[in-house]
Amino acid sequence: MNYKTLIGLEIHAELLTNTKIFCSCKNEFGADVNTNCCPVCLGLPGSLPVLNKKVLEYAIMAGLAFNCNIARHTKMDRKNYFYPDLTKAYQISQYDIPLCENGFIQIEKEDKTTKNIRIRRIHIEEDTGKSLHDTSGDTLLDYNRSGVPLIEIVTEPDMNSPEEAYKFLEKLKEVLLFTGVSDVKMEQGSLRCDVNINVVREDGLKSNIVELKNLNSFKAAVKAMEYEIKRHIDLLESGQNTVRETRRWDDSENRTISMRSKETVQDYRYFPEPDIVNINISDEFIENVKKSLPELPDQKRERFIKEYMIPEYDAKILTSSKELSSYFEDIVKLFNEPKVVSNWIMTELLRRVNDEGITLSDLKFEKEDFADLLSAISQGKINNNAGKKVFRAMFETGKKPNEIIEQMGLVQLQDENEIKQIIISVLENNKQSIEDYKNGKQRAFGFLVGQIMKASQGKANPQIVNSMLKEIIDNM
Template identity: 45%
Template sequence: MSAKLIQGYEVVIGFETHTQLSTQSKIFSRAPTAFGAEPNTQASAVDLALPGTLPVMNKGAVERAIEFGLAVNAHIAPHSIFARKNYFYPDLPKGYQISQYEIPVVQGGVVEFYLGDEKKSVRLVRAHLEEDAGKSLHEDFIGQSGIDLNRAGTPLLEIVTEPDMRSSDEAVAYAKELHKIVTWIGICDGNMQEGSFRCDANVSVRKPGGQLGTRREIKNLNSFKFMQQAIDYEVRWQIDELEDGRAIEQATVLFDPDTGETRAMRTKEDAADYRYFPDPDLPPLAIAPEWVERVRAGMAELPRTMAARFVADYGLPEYDATTLTQSKAMAAYFEEAAKASKQPKLASNWVMGELSRRINTGEATIESAPVGAAQLAALIGRIADGTISNNAARQVFDALWSGEGAQVDALIEAKGLKQMSDTGALEKIIDEVIAANPDNVAQFKAGKDKAFNALVGQVMKGSKGKANPQQVNELLRKKLSG
């Protein structure tokens, strides 16, 4: 759903994303965060809020929050406050969640990405540290429910956007870009199935130029496919409600992938319902400028910085550079192929084209691709020096991918794909074609370009497709002009 207006309504979308940080221990205790342990084997006395326990801040979680803030050009607050967010639910052992409210650690920032060829940006309101809750387990076959508190206290960075997105396509593109950022800098493993990257979409509709509509929050979207389906359904549902004269009630909803529908879970709470107040057990979080600079110095090259370098160093269009930096693996593959072949634009075209096409079909990942960057560079080199045509190069690539051989030159020889480079032999074929097609020659001299293309086709046929098309064009024009 990419149209900005649907049945005369504008779609307005904001995101809240819970990013599980990649620390070995929890945010306020030393309990491990490993996924998949037996229920309640990784819940410490601090996580359970037993009497006499006190939370102690995990320095690694703070540093990961700083890294994210630097990655999105946000302000890192020198002082931030932890608060208690009060609500009662079986998987929240303390009866409150330690979070940040008035003064978050990361303030502002922007996420930029492409939607097709159009560059988009989404403003961030904040990113704040908090602890995760436990998990309710429902065993329908025995009619019982249980609570697993292994996840309680796991460090989260909640990333909140402005309502800047105007379609499900844009929302998914934003979520993918955010996922790329947090996995690129290594603060999150990005595993959506395990709950490491959970997105909540706030969706509303309005008439163009009108006030923001009442939003409904779609919780815990754990795949990009379901994200798009859920938003599309919710938009249609809200428009139908309004068109039928019914008001939208603010609510939290869940998406059912089996039915493709959203359903209300509870009336949406406002901040006042949570009775936030500063946590008396935690002092303000102080982040000195020197700490921020140490974190900055230890960070890898960011995607946007690498993309700018690809434009400057390799002369790539901005779209190519942005696409090639979708993952570290793809960027590294391209750069190796570009340097080895000394043909960066050709390398970009092949990585974004033939290689990506096969990876997108699920045949392999870029890390496990049967054609390595060095092989692709060798292939590109043979295109650049005129040894083979683009069509022949695709045949060689297919052979490399299917394991017919590992050496580009050997495959070119074995398959007889080398372009004809003997000018004398090529001129002989051209002379024969000119002699056999006097009508086309006359039409070309009368100004009809189609006749020239027909003659080129005859020459290529005469060379059994091995002639260099560029060379054919040059020699044929020279002959006809003479």
């Protein structure tokens, strides 16, 4: 029988505010353990939380970017549960009146058609601490993360394959990066993804929904979903069903493992947070946030194609991050050949950046230097191959391109008389190749060009070489 997969996602994204959600402790990753804590984020008796206005602003910005409706009146709630890293045995979150509702993200399917994945809600809440397990079997607790502001993004079960879920996650990550509300670094825990998954048989029989946790990358999420789809189908085919539970993904064994039974809403005993007043949001506040929204990836992509006349493939790569798209536009302002700039960024620049594991802000040379190099190639001062050598030296040393060109002796030979003498010398030593070319063997011409470039130590202008060589042979 045929089966349909239903996938819904719950994504937690840490917000890039300077301070935590309910106190003035620093919101930063990598600080010494338990140094960014206070009575509020430790949940000590008598401490009172105060909502960070910037959290509200960033969450609304995310909601607007994802086409959500923004609540004018909302509140905070207590979500009660016990966990070792949750000091006060409850989490301040939102329950029945989320800040943002009824949004969507549009993805492109494999057949190039589009599909809207509905976002049920986006709400704000505080993060918990972090459990650290040492080699002796003891568990230590670091509360630096406790109280870090989160948005939880909950989708409808609109994704019907792991591939669709992957595309949704990529799009979501891209938009969050462009808005600047989160750095979405999964390796640091600032983006976390849980999956709710089940299958429906064509006769209407459903497997029970299973929640998947411990997904530390999008690749792991896809593998876990693929595994679960097969497990659900196999159980239904054998006359059994899945248990409604939470399972974790084990990368080493490539399988999901049961963690615990799935909690229900009633288990959390939600009630309004008594220490925080209800939140009233004005139209003016929302409008100001809307005005601060940057150009989003899809809009930027369309503009790049139209304004810079570059292919869709180039535009997709160049708008994959806010930093990269800004870098491209800054270079084009200095050297107005968009396709040339695009080619160099996508090949030479990104290859070296990725190999070295650095960011564009780590580059040793200035944007003006990059533009000067491209100008030197465009003006014929050096050829393209020499340009790659210069770029490598710029990347490694940070020196100016013209300084490197002079030091390496790469200035392109433009003097036609000098080039003509080199051509004549090569032709005198390769008479058979001249005959081969005249007899229709085009490869012979390419061989002669190569010999001329070799004789000039790669400095001769290739365009002059080609036209002059053809003219000389045709007149022989």
